[in-house]
Amino acid sequence: MQTPAINVQNLSKNYGSVQAVDDVTFQVPHGELVGFLGPNGAGKSTCMRILTTWLPASSGYAWLNGYDVMYQSMEVRRRIGYLPESVPVYGEMRVHEYLTYRAKLKGVERHGRRARVDHCMAKCRVKEVQNRLLSTLSKGYRQRVGLADTLLADPPILILDEPTSGLDPVQIGETLATIKELGGQHTILFSTHVLPEVEKVYDRVIIIDKGRIKFDETKKAIDAREASYLLEVRGPTDAVTAFLRDQPEVASVKAKTIESDLTGFEVRSRDRKDHREVLAGRIAAKGWGLRRVEVQRPSLEAIFNEVVRRRQETAVAAPAPVAATEPTPAPTEPDKTPAA
Ligand SMILES: Nc1ncnc2c1ncn2[C@@H]1O[C@H](COP(=O)(O)OP(=O)(O)OP(=O)(O)O)[C@@H](O)[C@H]1O
Numbered sequence: 001m002q003t004p005a006i007n008v009q010n011l012s013k014n015y016g017s018v019q020a021v022d023d024v025t026f027q028v029p030h031g032e033l034v035g036f037l038g039p040n041g042a043g044k045s046t047c048m049r050i051l052t053t054w055l056p057a058s059s060g061y062a063w064l065n066g067y068d069v070m071y072q073s074m075e076v077r078r079r080i081g082y083l084p085e086s087v088p089v090y091g092e093m094r095v096h097e098y099l100t101y102r103a104k105l106k107g108v109e110r111h112g113r114r115a116r117v118d119h120c121m122a123k124c125r126v127k128e129v130q131n132r133l134l135s136t137l138s139k140g141y142r143q144r145v146g147l148a149d150t151l152l153a154d155p156p157i158l159i160l161d162e163p164t165s166g167l168d169p170v171q172i173g174e175t176l177a178t179i180k181e182l183g184g185q186h187t188i189l190f191s192t193h194v195l196p197e198v199e200k201v202y203d204r205v206i207i208i209d210k211g212r213i214k215f216d217e218t219k220k221a222i223d224a225r226e227a228s229y230l231l232e233v234r235g236p237t238d239a240v241t242a243f244l245r246d247q248p249e250v251a252s253v254k255a256k257t258i259e260s261d262l263t264g265f266e267v268r269s270r271d272r273k274d275h276r277e278v279l280a281g282r283i284a285a286k287g288w289g290l291r292r293v294e295v296q297r298p299s300l301e302a303i304f305n306e307v308v309r310r311r312q313e314t315a316v317a318a319p320a321p322v323a324a325t326e327p328t329p330a331p332t333e334p335d336k337t338p339a340a
């Protein structure tokens, strides 16, 4: 089997008593474009900092293209392009100057360096600001310069921590298109909070919450999840419910009253085929009015909300803070306190 581009085994990191990354294991094959999602403080940046050799792990292992992040950090650095959460740039340098300097640092040969910088500036749409001082750039442009920087040495792996943060909607679209395009030639792990946009580009999504992986599925698997239908039918709720339940294509039915004789039905199909027309025909044949028929697939946002909200609801259901007279319970973090 080919060595995975990113191989993470039981990785953990604690900052004192804060368990930022907790026993994380995953592999990313070459060329995969992975959306790394999670609420604020989930541990995404910490994980990325470990993978890019910026931060040592407390325990566990990680290899990039087969190189150990701890013991072969220089080899790892040669093979990655890293866009950190806040892009560190030298404000007194001009964009092209800065990128040329970075290219030199990254060992891009003198011959061809200029062309490479030009190419990366064009790809990340910063050519028009190439003579501007970095300190005068807007956050979005600075972010793009950071992205151009990651591409300079043409590394096989890109680790991008919120590459779309601070961008306006048009720039988000453009940056995601660039990332998608890069996805063909590079393995990419990118974190973001903009879920509907991720939906357009990702091959796989990993959701991390409180340092632990809560969800890891490919786009193919998500797309193949069974669909449900939303039907709005004017007719007697009980009779329509019973009728829908009797249909051989239907696995389950949930009814919700909209108006006195209009009901919304969430119908789960037994298979992945589209049964909308068949069901619509049968409902019409019964003489009931069909106001709406819609297929619904779980969006990334719905999946994210389900995965993350489940945890938040559990937290809300936990005992409320006790009165001041009682002994103070352990800090609100319900998770275990890691060993030092
Ligand atoms: N240098 C540090 N010292 C102490 N705690 C830290 C440090 N860096 C991060 N943390 C804590 O570790 C946890 C994970 O933080 P991290 O920055 O990795 O999350 P994140 O998923 O990137 O969040 P965001 O979406 O807000 O960027 C948080 O509880 C954070 O407060």
Ligand SMILES: [Mg+2]
Pocket: 044, 045, 046, 085, 161
């Ligand atoms: Mg972060």
